[in-house]
Amino acid sequence: MAHRDFLYSTCQRPAGIRSHNVTKPGDPMSNHPRLPDVVDGFGPLRPTALPAVAKTMRRGRELVLPDLDAAIRALGLKDGAVLSFHHHLRNGDAVLNAVVDAAARAGLRNLHIAASSIFPVHAPLVSHMESGVVTGLCTNYLSGPVAEAVSRGVLDRPVVLRTHGGRARAIRAGDLKIDAAFVAAPSADPMGNISGTEGPRACGVLGYPQCDVRFADKVVAVTDTLVDFPAQRIQIGQEHVDLVALVPSLGDVSGILSGTTRPSEKPADLEIARNAARVIEAAGLLVDGFSLQNGAGGASLATAAAVGRRMTDLGVTGSFASGGITGFHVDMLEAGLFRSLLDVQCFDLRAIESLRADPRHQSMSASMYANPHERGAVVDRLDAVVLGATEIDLDFNVNVTTRADGIIAGGSGGHADTAAGAKLAIVTTKLTAAGFPKLVERLGTLTTPGRSVDVVVTDAGIAVNPARADLADRLAFAGLAPVPIADLHRRALAQAERRPVHVREGDVVAVSEYRDGTVTDLIRRV
């Protein structure tokens, strides 16, 4: 019943509205004057009293606030609040900075930023850290000026670095309690229904905030494109959203998406790609139903391309490719190499177009993608994943978190998740980079445990984890002649011109969490 244009609330009846009869119209108790206090087998009961009920209703309330300052006020945040963000806008994101600026204007201090990733575009966060507005950070990936500042000790509390699946787990488990989740919404309606595919700064899938909005205390849709109710292609429904805050722009389109993403054509990349594809085939995985994940970089896509060529030759139809999805994956879908794409994040415009048009291209939440404690994760269905590495040690442990100088420049993202889930986790790498050896005796940081890494493919040979004797036999049989990883290590050291710096003592600036919440390593102040 009634509000707005014939507006009055059932609990606050304005003067001048008369009651036309004497039987207390609409009072349910006039029909049932006495309900008992307790019913056997049901227990104590509260009789319905409509005025009290009405106060609990939202009654079509639209809560669209004109800017983030108003949103921060409406949220009633306190010092020390945990604010969460997602990274589908990547290095084009203007939302995180704008929200923290507004929080700073509101005089908030000691905020904890829970972001799925931090990019160079988030550099303004450093001054908020220096001033004490932000004193806590957790993220799955950390690069650029914020990473450098953290490594130099800008925060007193250690940053927590998680995996994509570990973050979803931590939110679900209550390890990471979010006070306010800010969802960058390419379009939203006044009730808070959010679409990622519609709007001038569309980013496609919204896989990461799906977890935040279920468990956060408050949820804000931050949008530059307010559309009529109901939004089209709703990905996050209004039942999860408390209010909508308008901003002039979500960010820089060129940093959000590339037009399209293509495989590398560099000879060294192509050589590694061919070898990785041969390893997958030799492992016996290139049969119908094959599933693959690879990164979105040119070298990773070169491996996907090499695998795709073998699939075509062999007449193999894969089941799915997963992870961050590019136009190149769409090409593979449309060529019939895979039956489906499972997409947690679109990397280019072509991926978004495919998501909109092709039901075989399906979105997934971070939890469905990689949460180890949910009822099923897509990473656990992977046949092969092709991963990169900053450093690999002789036990196949991998560092993708810190650079050779000890400064943070990454983090697991989905690295440790996919390695743990896939039947065959391949790390591809050159022997050296920027003069540093990639194969090392001791890692700067242990990100992904070696037990989950099966093969290292380099430009100078292939090494199989000794725990995978079966796989070593298969590769040898296929003529791939795997070598001990110690051989690759020796050759890397011989090629390298310098040695990494390892900081083993001093203040802990970051804790590297494994997907289950245990700790793989500590990162020290540089």
Place this chain on the structure above:
Amino acid sequence: MAHRDFLYSTCQRPAGIRSHNVTKPGDPMSNHPRLPDVVDGFGPLRPTALPAVAKTMRRGRELVLPDLDAAIRALGLKDGAVLSFHHHLRNGDAVLNAVVDAAARAGLRNLHIAASSIFPVHAPLVSHMESGVVTGLCTNYLSGPVAEAVSRGVLDRPVVLRTHGGRARAIRAGDLKIDAAFVAAPSADPMGNISGTEGPRACGVLGYPQCDVRFADKVVAVTDTLVDFPAQRIQIGQEHVDLVALVPSLGDVSGILSGTTRPSEKPADLEIARNAARVIEAAGLLVDGFSLQNGAGGASLATAAAVGRRMTDLGVTGSFASGGITGFHVDMLEAGLFRSLLDVQCFDLRAIESLRADPRHQSMSASMYANPHERGAVVDRLDAVVLGATEIDLDFNVNVTTRADGIIAGGSGGHADTAAGAKLAIVTTKLTAAGFPKLVERLGTLTTPGRSVDVVVTDAGIAVNPARADLADRLAFAGLAPVPIADLHRRALAQAERRPVHVREGDVVAVSEYRDGTVTDLIRRV
């Protein structure tokens, strides 16, 4: 890393797999032999130990069980367990009966059935109630032999009758704790991804179980159509599903869907429909952005048709139609009368086809539809809802729960939810039915409080809730000449040949809960 075809677990290494080196390959602690027990600002930490981690992983486990007996065993249910079901298969559903039969074969007793609706097809439940296998029931709608048995006192504990939104609220709030949710899955893959639109017994949207699967202790996808991973058009993702149980058939297609649903052409229905449409127009709601919900019965659709004709005449484009969606709603969408459909349940094949093909036709969960305690419900955005009634009293309270003989034959479903949310809640009714008056002094059961009902439209006149003086003025101005509801009551009594039986004393067989968990009424044994 590895399982199945090169299968061994990292925690249980089979004999014969040799370790090739002496540095404990893959043991992350060999890289970092000593992590401290506590890190300042982070707290106590558990170092990652991969064998322990591996045990927490599901590692692509497919848990497809050949039948429901195996599923019941795997769930480890105990006497007194709460089993939940949804009603998208309506009177064609074979799943609820098959699950309860299997539970009975397993020797379980004192089960509580938490169904979103119970239909005549669920008659076999009665013998399980008589034998003590089932001793508790909660549902939003209850009709057929189970309703009659409940009314005659087959259960010792009262049945709890909720609204669609109230059930979603109760699950979210923990008032209704589900041990095992059984999702009738028109198709599912071995990881438990569920589609409602694919498969020979497709039912379309799966709006109701969306709530169950988020909060149930265990979730079973019950399917007759196991598809390759990943399922297409996933509506419930594998992260919510514990296991898949195969059944020969989900049920009888003819009971699940009709081919198409059409408006009534009976003169009395058409007269009421025209009047309801005139009320909506007179209320000033027929402007761009108008939103409407109506039932799927022929008389309700006749009102929608009458409203649609006025929208066409006036050149009005509505924002959405919501609720259970029929082919007739699809016609209205395609004619441009509405920009969108928000669908909690498909009623016919044409609705499913539209859901698959037209992104303007969107699904919603029961929580998004009607949960009063979530952050926003679609019912709160409704301009007009057209509802039915078994009885209406002089305070505009409505009974849709019990028949004139006192036997349960319905329940709120979305009745009380939409009445509370809509700006204009219209109840349409004839003055009498089967010789009984529909306007009464005392209701058999109070389902929907009169404060949320604005207008009663009958074949003999229109009555406006006295609390809505504004609306009475508008109707009078439009020449609709509203009459006091007492006049309609007198005419109904004059027409009626018999009087309803009211049972006010005796055992309570059911409790009628309002959407917020308060109690509107008690239903007594007949």
